[in-house]
Amino acid sequence: MNLTEAYAAYLPAVEAEMRSLLSAGDPALTRHYALMQYHMGWLDANLAPANAPSGKRVRPMLCLLACAAAGGDPRRALPAAAGLELLHNFSLIHDDIEDNSLTRRHRPTVWALFGLPLACNAGDAMFSLAHLAFFRLPAHDVLAESALRALQVFDETCTALTEGQFLDMSFETRVDVTVDEYFAMIAGKTGALLGAAPEIGALLAGAPPEIAAAYRRFGRALGRAFQLQDDVLGIWGDETLTGKSAASDILSKKKSLPVVYALSGETAGPELQRLYAGPAFGAPDVPVVLGLLERAGAQAYVETCVGDALHEARQALASVEARVGPAAQFPLYELLAALLGRRS
């Protein structure tokens, strides 16, 4: 099975699992659940059925593909795959509140449309419902020990997400963020969940701990590569492809890796620190900052880090190839290539 076939085979079942988790039992709660359904792209702003863009469902695919690669029946991991995607979406609903973001995927964010109190509570609800997914596992012939272990990985991931989000917010007011601090932040905010997804898939296949650990390393490295590529695109991406304005991360003074690297270097650090500590940027600042990043060699540095992360991800798969067989991991390599080959 290749990646396209895997998407075709698994995605409808993941969507159905999520829809059954996010449905109101009581008509009095229809609106409460509708906020979550809106966020997922299933309803439009008038709460009529819709089919809005809702992300690539990378986390459930990682979970199911790792389960299959480790020799399990991916149907067994379906509830966990749905729970992982709901956890990701809960974090987006709250991040949008915390970052004051008005749009996501070209639509108003939940809080912008329905107000902060209901949106905050809808995020909490999605967080709870993401957990409830795991209690469906015993009906899929998963032993209590395995379900409990999967849930523990899941909740350690939730904790890491909040820690990463704290670090990210704490960077906003600082110009002395180090490269190590940056990597700790994305390890929590992006890496933890992308690592947990294939780890949980392997655990639910009944794989031994060293295989589950290899898949966790794979997912975390994939997450790092993905985030760093996103950082590059946020500064040097082609706006006709990314859909964001060019250099949007400069205008917002985002502490992405190119900026953190240059801020902490000798070449351009002092001048950049002065600029980043000063008033908000306008269009004329962009070429100045771009010049300083160029002088610091920031893009080349980050591209090297992307290469290192990709190498680590492939190494993690290679380390268990003799045990699971080379064909089993093919769609995981494909997913890595598909995510990292993007230009937007």
Added chain:
Amino acid sequence: MNLTEAYAAYLPAVEAEMRSLLSAGDPALTRHYALMQYHMGWLDANLAPANAPSGKRVRPMLCLLACAAAGGDPRRALPAAAGLELLHNFSLIHDDIEDNSLTRRHRPTVWALFGLPLACNAGDAMFSLAHLAFFRLPAHDVLAESALRALQVFDETCTALTEGQFLDMSFETRVDVTVDEYFAMIAGKTGALLGAAPEIGALLAGAPPEIAAAYRRFGRALGRAFQLQDDVLGIWGDETLTGKSAASDILSKKKSLPVVYALSGETAGPELQRLYAGPAFGAPDVPVVLGLLERAGAQAYVETCVGDALHEARQALASVEARVGPAAQFPLYELLAALLGRRS
């Protein structure tokens, strides 16, 4: 063991368990965890050690007392007791954001002191950490099946909390809330967690399902009685005892049961609906509303409901008395009496 002895025996261990859950591993996260420690009363507004009032810890006590009554060793249930109290406190941090509340227990709320973004994220963190408590159960000789079952009850409770909070917020803009809707709201917002606490305690004692169910009924009825008594105090309470201004629930137009009952009745309903749909209340409105509630017999109605709930709570305990022995439940009766005898 009586209730005072039980508090003395268990409370320090519950506090220690919560403190160990809410501690930063990495110094970079000190401030993130400090927000949670502030909320718990362990730090003051300058983040120096403190011992501020932090609630009666009713939920962990219900859990441990039910575990003991059902024949278990309450030490076994300690992590769950800590998790239940953390869940309650997570919900308070987010409720304060959603309700725009500036003070709680005579101190600034977390969001008022540290800003909404960090506070929202600290609430999410406490939610995750509340879950992590349960993965300590296997080290306390709890079987995976029992730990998983306890966690399921816990996550169903989380979901019910968010549903109750949604209903509560949706009532704010309505004057046609029914008594049934009101009871559904408090069942989610107050009853679910107070029911889950002794239910989980009984489950962790290895009690059969019918005993766990009786303790859930007990906790839910206790929660209903407690909430309704709170509603009475919010209107007719003695402000020197409650610490709130007299009739504070009238001035805030809160849809507590006395108001919902009178709004939906024939005697005072139409006039009250007009007032509650109109502009914000000032001091001169208070006697008018009090007169209408009096005419509707609202206080007598709610006092009757409190009595019914108390009766149901005692019945639930009585229903299993022959199985667990009369002495075992004595502190649970005491806790009920202590909570419901309050005047503030």
